[in-house]
Amino acid sequence: MLPNTASGQLYQRAVNVLVEGVSSASRGPANYAPYPPYMRRGAGSRLFDVDGNEYIDWMMSFGALPLGHAHPRIVEAVQREVVHGTHFATALEVEVEVAEMLVGLLPHADKIRFANTGTEACMAAFRLARGLTGRSKIVKFEGHYHGWYDAVLLNTNPQLPTTLGHPNDPIRIPDSSGLTLGSWADTIVVPWNDEAALTRVMAAHGRDVACVVTEGIMTNMGVIPAKEGYLKFIQAICKSHGALFYLDETVTGFRVGAGGCAELYGLKPDIVTYGKALGQGFPIAAICGPDWVMDGLEWGKVLHYGSHNAPRLGLYATKTMLEIMMEGGAVGFQQLQACGRKMANALREVINAQKRHPAIVQNVGSVFQIYFTDRDAITDYRDFCSHVDRNKFRLFANALLQSGIYMSPANTLHSLSSLAHSDADIQATAEAVARTLETL
Numbered sequence: 462m463l464p465n466t467a468s469g470q471l472y473q474r475a476v477n478v479l480v481e482g483v484s485s486a487s488r489g490p491a492n493y494a495p496y497p498p499y500m501r502r503g504a505g506s507r508l509f510d511v512d513g514n515e516y517i518d519w520m521m522s523f524g525a526l527p528l529g530h531a532h533p534r535i536v537e538a539v540q541r542e543v544v545h546g547t548h549f550a551t552a553l554e555v556e557v558e559v560a561e562m563l564v565g566l567l568p569h570a571d572k573i574r575f576a577n578t579g580t581e582a583c584m585a586a587f588r589l590a591r592g593l594t595g596r597s598k599i600v601k602f603e604g605h606y607h608g609w610y611d612a613v614l615l616n617t618n619p620q621l622p623t624t625l626g627h628p629n630d631p632i633r634i635p636d637s638s639g640l641t642l643g644s645w646a647d648t649i650v651v652p653w654n655d656e657a658a659l660t661r662v663m664a665a666h667g668r669d670v671a672c673v674v675t676e677g678i679m680t681n682m683g684v685i686p687a688k689e690g691y692l693k694f695i696q697a698i699c700k701s702h703g704a705l706f707y708l709d710e711t712v713t714g715f716r717v718g719a720g721g722c723a724e725l726y727g728l729k730p731d732i733v734t735y736g737k738a739l740g741q742g743f744p745i746a747a748i749c750g751p752d753w754v755m756d757g758l759e760w761g762k763v764l765h766y767g768s769h770n771a772p773r774l775g776l777y778a779t780k781t782m783l784e785i786m787m788e789g790g791a792v793g794f795q796q797l798q799a800c801g802r803k804m805a806n807a808l809r810e811v812i813n814a815q816k817r818h819p820a821i822v823q824n825v826g827s828v829f830q831i832y833f834t835d836r837d838a839i840t841d842y843r844d845f846c847s848h849v850d851r852n853k854f855r856l857f858a859n860a861l862l863q864s865g866i867y868m869s870p871a872n873t874l875h876s877l878s879s880l881a882h883s884d885a886d887i888q889a890t891a892e893a894v895a896r897t898l899e900t901l
């Protein structure tokens with residue numbers, strides 16, 4: 462029996478007409494027990510559900526809202542522009558303006574191609590890498606998610622593996638049924654943060670590798686930073702084997718700084734994809750790189766289409782978001798990091814003060830995650846699968862949600878700060894976490 466709440470009633474209606482009552486598996490009962498809260502509106506750092514419950518939101522729409530909900534300048538820009546139409550099937554002034562802003566901000570980008578979602582941008586990037594190099598293989602890392610494209614939907618679901626195989630020869634584990642063997646026959650999976658493993662793979666297959674794709678921070682198993690120098694090592698080994706160094710910044714772009722991980726770690730990637738934060742809540746993604754790479758997407762070479770690419774209203778939101786974040790010399794991006802760091806430190810204090818549940822907090826600037834573990838650090842997917850109590854986290858996050866704090870509901874995800882979060886939000890969250898840990 463579901464409780465007699467407006468969300469419960471909506472869920473009962475929803476399961477009749479929507480698969481699992483939702484539109485993405487990560488929003489369903491796998492992550493929210495016994496059903497998800499149905500949200501009605503957002504304002505700043507807050508969300509309000511259909512029952513009138515208020516939440517401090519640290520999910521920020523999977524990281525898509527660096528300014529928080531319904532920022533007045535975003536609302537003004539979208540309201541101003543919507544009366545002039547939504548979609549023209551032709552080129553737009555705002556498209557040029559945003560592309561110019563991005564090229565100005567990102568040293569590794571001579572040209573931009575807009576898409577809608579991270580998955581689409583990643584798909585185009587893989588095709589581009591293969592088209593440019595004439596090679597078929599992709600190297601990806603255990604635990605790194607690059608959207609739900611068949612070729613890379615491997616080794617990202619910690620529920621599935623009973624064994625991952627020897628690190629020298631990982632077992633490839635598809636995350637979904639419905640994938641043909643052929644779709645991932647050319648995908649090589651390697652443990653991350655392990656220089657020897659990548660060296661061995663590139664020695665054996667390097668001449669056939671179109672690209673090595675990596676997140677700058679492993680953000681799809683919580684928050685796992687790269688070991689010092691590791692990303693530069695990937696960059697160098699790609700260069701020495703003529704493979705493209707592909708940095709997927711779908712989560713980290715416009716999130717860990719204006720220039721994402723490329724700036725943070727001093728990288729010069731050949732292909733970069735963005736999504737999430739770039740659109741400030743609208744579906745905007747981008748592929749970018751130097752001219753010699755991006756010109757591969759010209760007509761007649763590598764195909765990239767999309768009826769909804771570069772959506773007009775979304776681009777006005779992107780333009781406004783970038784203007785706000787860059788005011789006073791990128792002060793917005795600095796504030797975003799400072800807020801995330803403060804939240805992560807406050808969580809560390811609470812966790813260290815209680816003795817019942819051994820846990821650690823990992824963060825890079827504005828992106829953070831709690832792990833229930835007796836380890837000092839979680840450094841790769843294998844650690845995450847074997848040494849993190851994900852079930853305890855699920856119970857914790859759901860209990861926290863009941864007390865009005867919306868953090869990532871699953872350990873594989875991560876929580877994030879926005880410019881809308883205040884010190885009072887951090888304090889209220891820390892207090893609620895302390896109470897929740899007492900009763901867990």
Ligand SMILES: Cc1ncc(COP(=O)(O)O)c(C=O)c1O
Nearest residue numbers: 578579580606607608711712736
């Ligand atoms: C690193 C990374 N790449 C790609 C994607 C896919 O993005 P989207 O969900 O917008 O398709 C995600 C989504 O979580 C991601 O984290």
